[in-house]
Amino acid sequence: MAQSLIGGLIASGYNKQNIIATDPTEAQRNSVTQNFGIHCLADNAEAIQRSDIVVLAVKPQVLESVCHSIADAVQAKKPLIISVAAGIRSDDINRWLGSNTAIVRTMPNTPALIQTGATGLFANTFVSNEQQSQAEHILRAAGITVWVDEEAKLDAVTALSGSGPAYYFMFMEAMEQTAQTLGLDEKTAHLLTLQTALGAAKMALESHQDCATLRKNVTSPNGTTERAIQSFENAGLHQIVENAMKAAQTRAQELADELGGKA
Ligand SMILES: NC(=O)C1=CN([C@@H]2O[C@H](COP(=O)(O)OP(=O)(O)OC[C@H]3O[C@@H](n4cnc5c(N)ncnc54)[C@H](OP(=O)(O)O)[C@@H]3O)[C@@H](O)[C@H]2O)C=CC1
Ligand SMILES: O=C(O)[C@@H]1CCC=N1
Numbered sequence: 001m002a003q004s005l006i007g008g009l010i011a012s013g014y015n016k017q018n019i020i021a022t023d024p025t026e027a028q029r030n031s032v033t034q035n036f037g038i039h040c041l042a043d044n045a046e047a048i049q050r051s052d053i054v055v056l057a058v059k060p061q062v063l064e065s066v067c068h069s070i071a072d073a074v075q076a077k078k079p080l081i082i083s084v085a086a087g088i089r090s091d092d093i094n095r096w097l098g099s100n101t102a103i104v105r106t107m108p109n110t111p112a113l114i115q116t117g118a119t120g121l122f123a124n125t126f127v128s129n130e131q132q133s134q135a136e137h138i139l140r141a142a143g144i145t146v147w148v149d150e151e152a153k154l155d156a157v158t159a160l161s162g163s164g165p166a167y168y169f170m171f172m173e174a175m176e177q178t179a180q181t182l183g184l185d186e187k188t189a190h191l192l193t194l195q196t197a198l199g200a201a202k203m204a205l206e207s208h209q210d211c212a213t214l215r216k217n218v219t220s221p222n223g224t225t226e227r228a229i230q231s232f233e234n235a236g237l238h239q240i241v242e243n244a245m246k247a248a249q250t251r252a253q254e255l256a257d258e259l260g261g262k263a
Pocket of ligand 1: 001022057058060062066084086087107
């Protein structure tokens with residue numbers, strides 16, 4: 001995720017010299033430096049000392065220990081903290097880092113790498129208006145941004161746009177594979193699948209009509225689409241999607257309860 005954000009920032013013209021990454025693994029540091037032309041340090045405290053904004057992009061499972069290890073540096077420098085970790089609540093991050101820390105909790109997604117990301121943001125009470133604008137500026141370099149007024153809504157954003165790219169990739173995988181069983185070669189199946197996904201998303205974005213109307217426009221009476229849609233409905237597609245997204249939201253809440261909430 002960090003690499004997606006770094007890639008998005010650089011592609012949108014952000015000055016590379018203002019970005020410092022950190023990573024504990026030497027090979028990973030070398031690869032980041034090679035791929036993005038930015039400094040990648042081993043020492044988080046040193047990076048924080050040199051920064052006004054710190055993005056926490058580690059796995060939720062290691063966020064607590066990382067926060068404890070950087071707490072002194074954060075208290076000394078008082079940077080704006082931006083977390084991209086799924087689930088983990090800003091109150092827990094605040095407690096792990098000391099206290100009174102300005103934290104913007106976000107939920108971006110990997111299309112940030114090509115500046116087509118979608119990010120939900122929530123600011124805790126210590127975030128100033130200027131810091132809120134700074135956080136928005138950084139995440140907007142990677143795509144669109146949406147502020148939520150209650151932190152719990154970020155778990156819904158996670159279930160929708162955070163995890164969402166994987167749902168579409170999975171659907172595309174299934175379409176590609178099926179197209180091959182219907183007789184198309186792999187390259188043709190891949191190309192037509194991707195262009196169809198792009199065309200549908202672009203049409204939905206640019207049209208004034210909602211998705212249901214756009215779907216109906218493709219569906220000729222007694223035609224091919226109608227048969228396919230009927231098959232999806234018979235299989236309970238809406239319920240399948242609802243179950244999956246609720247499972248993702250529940251997992252985000254579980255992560256917060258399992259990994260946060262400890263004094
Ligand atoms: N993947 C996604 O689509 C999205 C992910 N997220 C969130 O982003 C976060 C990262 O996820 P993801 O990018 O998939 O995970 P990755 O495991 O790919 O990235 C985590 C990175 O953190 C590094 N790291 C581990 N410990 C430290 C440390 N002490 N100091 C500095 N860096 C460290 C790891 O280094 P090394 O590998 O060398 O150990 C690794 O490069 C998670 O909290 C996730 O919830 C949010 C939105 C979408
Ligand atoms: O799967 C995950 O937990 C992360 C958060 C959203 C997307 N990837």
